[in-house]
Amino acid sequence: MARTRVNVAALYAALDAARTTRGLSWRQLAGQVGVSPSTMSRLANGHRPDVDAFAALVQWLSLPAESFMVDESGDGADVHSAEEPELLAQLAPLLRSRRDLGEDDVRYLEEVIGAAMRRFISERKAAME
Template sequence: MAKTTINTALLYSALDAARQQRQLSWRALAGEIGVSPSLLSRLGNGLKPDTDGFATIVGWLRMPAEQFFERDGMDSVDDQTREPDLMAQLAPLLRARKDLSETDVRYLQQIIGATVERARAQG
């Protein structure tokens, strides 16, 4: 059976991208997310977050938790080569934009989502 763990490097990288986009310190980012600065420091050192901390972070990033999972002993090649969901990757980038309102972000997500679905249907 495959073991699933949290890819702390990927999670930390997503947080760092959001931090840089917002021009925040790590301490300020922790305050915005609602976690302790030490949790972010532990992530930076490759340590796993506690369950509540992980849930809070992925909720704040508005990304599915599964995007940060690593699986040992995957059963199929498809699971290993599957691309991450485009909308899951774009959502935090759109949300980080200071010039976009929540309404703007939702609208762009709908447009991009419809475009992706159309491309899949044609491809």
């Protein structure tokens, strides 16, 4: 039977990125989300949030909860399909839906992310040889 859990590190990283982008302290973020500051401290220390806090956090992030779920029944694989879709294919709709990014901004980000992904893939292949 699959054992699905919250990927606390991924959740914390997403919160930290959004917090930094919005210029918030952890205490301010907790206030906006409606959770206690100690919830943020527990996340920083790798502890899973309770279900209500998790729901509030993913809602604040405007991301689906399953983005932070992992199957720990063996290989720790993502609960999504075993084969990950291409990162840029996942990011393109998000980038294009952003009102704070112009078309040139989106193209630039796609180029930068695409170049980084090609480098990562190339380095992985070289390491396997």
